Amino acid sequence: MIKGRVWKVERDGKLIDDIDTDMIYHNKYLHIVDRKEMAKYAFSNLEGWKDFPEKARKGDVLIVGENFGCGSSRQHAVDCFISLGIAAIIGKSFGAIYKRNAINSGLAILECKDIDKADIKTGDEIEINIETGEIFKNGVVVAKAKPMSKIQLEIYKAGNLFEYAKKMK
Amino acid sequence: MSTIIEKIFSMHSKDRVEVGETIWLDIDVRTARDFGGAQVVKNLLENYDGNYVENANKTFFTFDTSAPAKTIGYAQNQQICRKFARQQGIRVFDVDAGIGTHVLMEEGIIHAGVTAVGTDSHYNIVGAIGAFGQGMGDVDIAFVFKTGKTWFEVPPTIKVHFNGMPSAAWTAKDLALFTIKKLGRKALGKAIEFYGEIIDALSVDARITLASMVTEMGGIIGFIPPDDATIKWMEMATGKKVEPVYADKDASYDEEIDIDVSNLKPMIALPGSPSNVRAVEELPYTPIDTVFIGSCTNGRLEDMHMVAKIVKGKKIKDGVTMKVVPTTRRVWKSMLEDGTMKILADAGAIISNPGCGGCAAGQIGMTGEGEIQISTANRNFKGKQGLGETYLASPATAAASAIAGYITEVEND
Known part of the structure; x- marks a missing residue:
């Protein structure tokens, strides 16, 4: 189970759709190789969210809209959240490359079409069962995400793709 | 019974290929570029003890994002890749070569039926010649360098x-x-x-x-x-017979x-999103400051010819600059030899060495606040090419606009 405080990535009370990788992590910081340094640039090009790195706490969970992470293949757009300590991202849908990058880096990522309809607001504490996809608030299921596939879970449990590779024959 | 992707995957996997299933896929061509490449190297060196590359002959670096390096950061990253490549016996298409995917297709390394991956979100461009390509992050690419394969969810x-x-x-x-x-x-x-x-x-x-x-x-x-023409093009590039993969009739x-498409007209994407598309004729009067011709989408010889045909004997409007970046050295050289370069230069264009150009920060300049750019690239997300506003259109529309000084389609003769 993943337990954490929620940030709904909203504008005007609605989840923002189509947040691209340049909004998450601008291309002017792409030369940075040290993951720790990436944390301070998370959402650094997303209007209204530029101070997110100062407000986020280790273990927080992001709830995002449609097509989150569309755009480029940059791993930075995932690593900046890992480096901030974000425990999971629940979204209506994700850019395909973004979803891969997250799974490979051991960041829990779950698709849930109806997450905007669930009774969850920013600041709530939720629990996520990544094997069943169930999302709990106060011990009650408030939403159900698509469970991660077998291989995705194996990579997540190994820690990341590199650790997984070490166990491969 | 199978679609093209299902057939290519079946040829490259021991697993049962079925939509929705996650399979292990063998990768024929494994690449990293200057963007992401240094992280790939770092991932390999940090996580493993030797045996970094499953097959050096199937592995390449292609430097196209910042070519030549415009910042010390990029210069460092390119040098990290070069050093690793020399140690491992990996071929580098350096900053003088052009856009990686284009170079690999021209060289015949990527052709129909091949599986290829790299740190470029437009790697799927190779679908143009019937190959499977996929852009991936540096963690994925490091894994492919080391193991020669990747996991993939078979898409519908x-x-x-x-x-x-x-x-x-x-x-x-x-x-x-x-x-x-x-x-x-x-x-x-x-x-x-x-x-x-x-x-x-x-x-x-x-x-x-x-x-x-x-x-x-x-x-x-x-x-x-x-x-037939595409097959011939690939056979010229590979020097071998190429047999593409086609879908079954009952796929x-x-x-x-x-x-x-009977009513297709010149189209344009408004600043902010490639999907905010209108017909050019619907636009109000929009004066421009900058024109960018190039990118993996529109930087080939035929694109350059389209531009040359329109600007030939004319001058780019005063106050407007046109930046031209061919995709590869081969395209650049053809432009030199067939006179395209002189036509563009006479019209007043800047012509750069090959590379990603306007899409990557800085290769041929950025836009300032309020600057209006018409570009032949594929993306115009806010902030990507500077603080200005970028419209996306064809080389023909971009060239006609450069002459007029405002966004316009080609006048019919």
């Missing part, structure tokens, strides 16, 4: 059939923008196969334009089944979509 395929032929002048870019507008989110996470009379009319360069923008359609890859598709 949609079949897009274009009906009719346009009566107005059109280019592959107009078709690509029009398709983005028509598909909306329908291609998200799916493979596409393109068919129709208009597809049969596309040259290899034009196929590259359409396939490159499947990323902006949200698709995994868009396959254009190779015609099962997730959806079949008909798009009528």
